[in-house]
Amino acid sequence: MKTTRTTSLAIAALLAGCATAPMTPPELDQLTQGIMKASFREQGIATLDRLAQDELQQACSGEKPPSDAVAKRLEAAQLASVRWPADDVYLGDWREGEKLAQNGRGMTWSDPAGVPSGGNCYNCHQLAKAEISFGTIGPSLYQYGRLRGVSDPAAPASREMLRYTWGKLWNAKATNACSNMPRFGHAGVLSAGQIRDLMALLLDPASPVNAP
Amino acid sequence: MRRRALAFALVAAAFAWPGAQAQTGTADGIAQYRALLADGNPAELWEAKGELLWKQKRGPKNVSLEGCDLGQGAGVVKGAFVELPRYFADTKRVQDLESRLLSCMEAQQGFNAAEIAATPFGRGEQLNLEALVAYVSAASRGMKFRLPQARAEERQMFEAGKRIFYFRAGPYDFSCASCHGEAGKRIRLQELPDLTRNPGDGVGYAAWPAYRLSSGELWGMQRRLNDCYRQQRFPFPGYASDATIALATFMGVKSQGSVSIAPSIKR
Amino acid sequence: MQTRREMMTRSAAVTLMLGAAGVLPAQAQSAWNKGAFEGKSIDDVIKGLGLAKPVESKDITFTAPDIAENGAVVPIAASTTLPGVKRIAFLVEKNPTTLAGVFEFSDAVETSVATRIKMAQTSNVLAVAILGDGKVLYAQKEVKVTLGGCGG
């Protein structure tokens, strides 16, 4: 507590010291960094290293998105890091996928360590028609496989769509640098097995997402 | 009465919503549910308790908070909430309602502010803070936000708040803007106010503090932000820390001119 | 039927009186119908309250939302202009225990009440009106309970 108070006094001094001339943007950045450092503390599994940004997070933290050139470069780097299913098996069990899609838990400071995370899908997307409580931050994924003509996921014609979808789930930033969607595989939020189950929810013709 | 009128306006708005036809039934249902709850907000229980606490002699020094200056002069409650956060010369800090109450509890009543800030929500003196926050915010119900930005310190907190709002980090890459940077979006069935601009009367910043139906508790802005950060998968923002005050300054300035309905009632 | 109802009124009034006099013993629960409140089905509750088989009636006006944004708080109301209605009970078919509450009206109040209940999941909710002559009428509505927020 003493540290917090000292730091906040230091920030107060910094604020007061610059009262005459407006701060420059770099000075404001520095002020913000000081405030962040003094304000957050570790709690449960939510450790302070989570505040250390990678290059992509930093580039996507502005009021405006980065330039097209920067975005393209970031996307290429993210795409290169995607881990494809080693055994070439893309689809798991859509029933497990539906459970994951409903589950919004995991990785908060109130979650115990070692408990698998949910996929949070319904928070932002429409999926199966029966679930009326869905978010709209992301596009509707109802009829995802059907609309993309995936009638037989094992057919060679489906392969491109399988890879595209896997890429989205593993690392959404590979196709859209500042996408709002987490990088589920890349960040270790979901395992390859869990992503397979979500793939099945989206692409298995038997999944309620693709029910006619 | 005003709240009721607003609730009906919301119902009307829901019916007029030009969005996807398939969703209209659900949106109407939710609007109807909220209208049925508009009368009889349990936040009133906290308002009443808060008023008693404000006037009661408490703490090691056994004095009331009636000498507390919330920015409008000692003891003035009405109108204080819609001008916070603001700069206070005695603490040399920009403060939101909750950090200011803590300062008063320490300076005047002799409480240990750091100890209260470290107390988990919903326990001990934090329970009393909830009630005080309900009481003070209710005294500005129907008034428009007009946060002062005359001082450099206040403008700097706005700028810091803006940077914190857009700061993406953690395992999910979330920032405040991930959910509150665009109008017309929802998480599940809950509309998300666009906090990068003025979301309007009684929406977003202008709806907190609020009674939370899910937990049956009164949440101040500090707890609202704290739970946002939990869901963002961030580390824990200290109670009344400068990051939370900077964010409140950013959201409050964006909401200038909108009418406060706090304490409201929320899912 | 009549006796049970009168007993309930009297014991509640006595509770109030004793309470005011400061002599209420800690466990004074005489009137609370434990059996009915522990019922896990509509039948259990009807039996627990000692009622006849309920008949659906358009004369009971029952207000409940189509969708509850939060099952922890679901606003409901029931009223009727039928003469002779002495009590209104609210039942939630799929709750762990079915009976939410029973309201008993004197002649000094309208047979109309609003309250808020908890619902564990999507379910039929019933407003059951109990008449002085032993008749039991009901109105029902399905309330969808949705999952909200980030769910974390």
Add this chain to the structure above:
Amino acid sequence: MSDPMRIRAQVQGSGAVVRVLMSHEMETGLRKDAAGKTIPAWHITEIVAALNGQTVMTAQWGTAIAKNPFTQFTLKSAKAGDKISISWVDNRGDKRTDEAVVA
């Protein structure tokens, strides 16, 4: 110690509408705490509403009445200045009575 209720009684026509908010946990007895221990049921069991000392409505409640309960009912005949009192008792034997004046 329980917190006071909020009772509003407003004249409407020849009667009055009474709205009551009570401060109570209304714990179901089905929830578990962080340590996995069941939190015991704790809820209001009985309500008595009286107008000028005369009982006008009573209720029995179970665990499914929402936390911080709200109830509304209508007096057929009431005038400004009449006294309305509400009492509750819970399953622990705690009790509370609050009063309001019809306005």
